[in-house]
Amino acid sequence: MSSLLSLVRRRLGLLAALGALSLVGCATVTTAPDPLQSAPQADQSVVVLSLTGNTSQVGAASSISVRRFDPARPDAREIHILRQVAPGMARDTALYIGTLPVGEYEVASFDYAATQQYLTLSEPMRKRLGRFAAAGGKPVDLGRLVATSMNAGVLVGRSARQADNLQLVRRFAQPYQKFFDRADVALGWTSGRTETDRVEEYALLVPVGADNPAELPDGRVVMGARLGTAWVRQPDGQWEPVRGEGLEALLCVRAGDADERDLVAVGEFGTLVRAAKGSRRFERVDPGNLPPGNLLFVAGNGTHGWFVVHQVAGQLKILRSPRFEAGDWTVVRELTLGSSIWSGGEQFWVWTTPEGFAYATGDGGLHRYDLAKASWTAAAPTPKQHRIIGIAEDGAGHVGLLTSPGGGFGGAFAGQFFSTDAGRSWRELNTEFKIKVTPPRRAGSGELVTMGGVFSSPEMHASGDGGTTWAKRSEFSLDQNLHIMPSGLMLAASRGSFGIFVVRVSKDHGKTWRAEFSNFDRRAFEAQQNRAR
Secondary structure, three states: OHHHHHHHHHHHOOOOOOOOEEOOOOOEEEEOOOOOOOOOOOOEEEEEEEEEEEOOOOOOOOEEEEEEEOOOOOOOOEEEEEEEEOOOOOOOEEEEEEEEEOEEEEEEEEEEOOOOEEEEOOHHHHHHHOOEEEOOOOOEEEEEEEEEEEOOEEEEEEOOOOOOOHHHHHHHOHHHHHHHOOOOOEOOEOOOOOOOOOHHHHHHHOOOOOEEEEEOOOOOEEEEOOOOEEEEEOOOOOEEEEEOOOOOOEEEEEEEEEOOEEEEEEEHHHEEEEEOOOOOEOEEOOOOOOOOOEEEEEEEEOOOEEEEEEEEOOEEEEEEEOOOOOOOOEEEEEEEOOOOOOOOOOOEEEEEOOOEEEEEEOOOEEEEEEOOOOEEEEEEOOHHHOEEEEEEEOOOOOEEEEEEOOOOOHHHHOEEEEEOOOOOOOEEEOOOOOOEOOOOEEOOOOOEEEEEOOOOOOEEEEEOOOOOOOEEEEEOOOOEEEEEOOOOOEEEEEOOOOOOOEEEEEOOOOOOOEEEEEOOOHHHHHHHHHHHO
16 A cells, blocks of 8 residues: 555645635626526537535535637636536435536536635646536536645545446436436536546545444454445454445445455445455445435344445335345335434434444434334433434443534533433533533543533543543543444544544543554655755
8 A cells, every 4th residue: 555655646746726715707608507507508418417526625616607718718717507406316426417518617616695705726737737628509517626635725626436427427427317328428527537637536545434333252443434444443453445346435334244254345326345254355246225315324134134224315214125136125114304314404323233223313302222122112211302403322321412402502501311221211421611512422431521621622521420520531622523432442533524534542531642644745745845945
């Protein structure tokens, strides 16, 4: 891997990051018409483009702006905006469609309507991506762009793995399928992918993410990541990737039940994969009759059946199949959330228990399923009938809640509760943090821990007497997600909001921490420092 990393770094060279946030300058700006609302004319093309991010630094843009070149007016700035369609179809990938007049274009910026800001591509980046052409009467499929962080910067390149968007359109934007499911669709880039565009390869070296970590009986910890990858932490602290062929995020990885499926994983776009014992490659599994959507969670086995949580926008379904491969999936529960889980609104949590799995929603309490008994436990009411805004559990019946009475800044009025009987009864905790932002958790030592310090020093506090008294355990940045494994191992995964993604590990219940995994590129940092001198 080290030689490949060196090669990619050399080829990236002085690849520039996206420009700083700024306001739209002086230009002629036109929103590309929606072809479903306005029929394309003979001198227009319907264009589709998708974007996948390998970073939390750049989310799904509401639109992508492209700049048209007019030979008669070389200095003119004619901007056309491609709007996102099928919003909320995935966490890390968005789809953009619009009708453009005949001409030659380049990608100019990613636009964020919520903040009235945009991220502009630098001139070297635009040249590296190249231009595309809209030919009258012929639809254009530009395939996928990939955005990834390089330290605090963001790189954008064209994907070699995903050269078209037909499958995305068929599954998530079916009304537009008639425009692109044709023999005359043009792959509109005017030139091939350049040798210096190795952004996708660079991103694939370190896919970002440590989603839904789970500790296996042999001491390995598995977790989902972006770009079709799962990370496996070995008991000695070494991290190894298990890779698939796609660019979709794997949102949940769990232990399998046979040598041919030592690991199973699910993710965006209905991805269902397995890895054989000893393999570091995922192979796709026939999804059977799974409907289009994202898969957030997987649990089960061949004896009691397999379960997945299926999501489309704010609609969630728990599906069951007696088989993992070529499954006959049937709905066992349906939930409707207030909005897409990717864009906020009502929250949803799901986790594995020794008996099976459990889930909770912001206002729906806790629900547990026993695989062997094939039965649900009735939802336990939330304390004081407040909304859940944070939940932490260890799978063994210890559950911590962060609740809010509703309205206002939740942390200022939040309550912290703890249960030792899987939510049948609750005890309110009084911690030393005035602003409560995390649920309490049970550490492997049996102590309770919680984090806070929004307007002071962010810290982890611990209690050895069930929450009566608390003391500082360690400094703890609040931009991290804490996960406590059954063995007592603690993982603190940063959210990567500023480009740097780090996972820290504690083996002494939070007293000391060591950075064990990071996407920080020291060579790129040193090169940037040298250029600044």
